[in-house]
Amino acid sequence: MKEFQMGLTFSKIEGKSRDFYILLIVLAVFTLIGFICFMVSYITGHHVLGTNNIIPWGMPIIITIYLIGLSAGSLILSSLTYVFGKEEYRPIARLAVFLAIILIFGAMIGIAMDLGRPEKSWRLFMFFVLNNMRSMFAVNGILYGGYFLIGIVYLGAIFAEKYKFIRMMGMLAVFWAALVHMGTGAIFGFIATRPIFFSPIKPFEFLAAAMVSGLALLMIAVVAIFKFTKRNFNKTIIFSLGKLLLTLIIVLVVMVLVDKLTHLYSPDREPMVWLLTGPYSWVFWGLQVGLAYILPILLLAHPRYSKNIRGVMVAAFLVVIGIFGERFALVIPGTAYPLPFYPGKIEGIWGAAGSFPITPVESFMSIGIFTLMGLFLLLGLKNLELLPVDEKGEQTPAPSEKK
């Protein structure tokens, strides 16, 4: 086994082409715009965002839980190689760990953008001293902080090629990543006030969604980066990952079905019917059910498309977009449904469902989080040995230059 591990070498990308720098500059510009928008919302207040007192959580929180899911899923998949010893996935394992670190970083930025007073965010990390440890949010502070550290140590161990330590860290990382995303689910699942959130299955649903979206993103990243740097890749890896994706989607569908079906019974029937038929039903049916579940299942179960790289890629794309819809369909309608203060019809604004306008500041802020992560990814590819050296393929840099 050791010989096999040694046989695969990794390299940096050259990062000197014109396209590379153009991409870098475009990403940097959008990141800067995002940062300016964040400063605007921080200095003038959150009235420039779409959030209000009935929908207190907006785009940054949606993006945060989405990114945490992608990150946790990506890290769990790296364990296929480092813990379970599946050698065929080794070429993409380093990238998976690196992506996980970038994504959790983006998620932390998202939380900071959502806070009303981000300069006080250090209070979240004063565990057991200034924190109320009964709060799921404070518990998740431990989980996120630990996850970030574990991810970095894990990646360091992989670069140092200390195999026993990698395996140990891999196991810890997988365990912790599962905890992280289940903890994120618990932030929502433990709120009895909001019937659409409140569910004991939420942590597990989040975990399943994390695996699905993380795997899909990893597949896209692998194919895109390998194509762009002209590396040959083993197509069977992608097809077998596609099969895994199909299985995970089905697990997720079962969880969501159980959750929604339970809520269709009393006493939470009305909010659930509102979610399924109300103003945000298009997000639920169109994005979540349509793009994340039905179309990918059809594509990945199809005898021809599941053996076609384009078919599998389309499915992965749909999943990544669809799971974003799933997060949206949880956060926004979950809080938008009016609270039943008193039996009867509550008149005026107190009984009306909330609306969530898309504002330019919030949109650019959100785009900025993604472009910042893109920047980190490009710089990481340039400065870290993340990609495997392909002895046969025509690639940048050529293997002979590297040696």
Next chain:
Amino acid sequence: MPRWGMVIDLDKCVGCQACSTACKVENNVPHGSPDEQRLRREIYWNKVIAVTTGKYPRVNTELIPMPCMHCDHAPCVTVCPAKATYRREDGIIVQDFRRCIGCKYCIVACPYGARSFNSKEQEEKEYHRQDLPPDRSVWGQWPFPTRTHGVVEKCTFCFHRIDQGLKEGKKIGKEVVPACVEDCPTGARIFGDLDDTHSEISSLLASRDWIRLREELDTKSKVYYLLK
């Protein structure tokens, strides 16, 4: 230790919103524009909702004034990560603006919609308070607090009045009451100690039918409503 609570007599409430206004003036709560109210960005520490049942011509509208319920099992206290909202020994749930990081988790968790997020800087001199000295450094943060945007706020049962009254040895519930109780023209609100068997609010709760809102969530709220 007393356990402060409030009784609201729905039979006496006329829905004049004097309590909402009194609260805003007492606590320097910013008043919003109609646009902000429509977008649900206006800050309310106290609100009066109208609930209708039945169909015309057989309609019944009930007016329910809703301050913070100061629950004994407050969901907001459980979820606050920064201990910015906590239960005082006398049962009042207070919000510390200096600790609040603005994560809005408490707004999500509150079953009564009692919490508001302060989403913009307050204009100075929105309210004219003749009873307070003109130099604000003399009287400190409370009463009539100024605060920055980006934190969550809510009703405090006017704890500054209670603390001041106790210091001066006055009778809380008779001589000293929260601003909404003081300004209610029909006397629909009664404030007092729930643990004191001789208080007016205890005798009202013993003699009249009462409800608390959203009992199904087991929040043990300390605001009681006497039915019509």
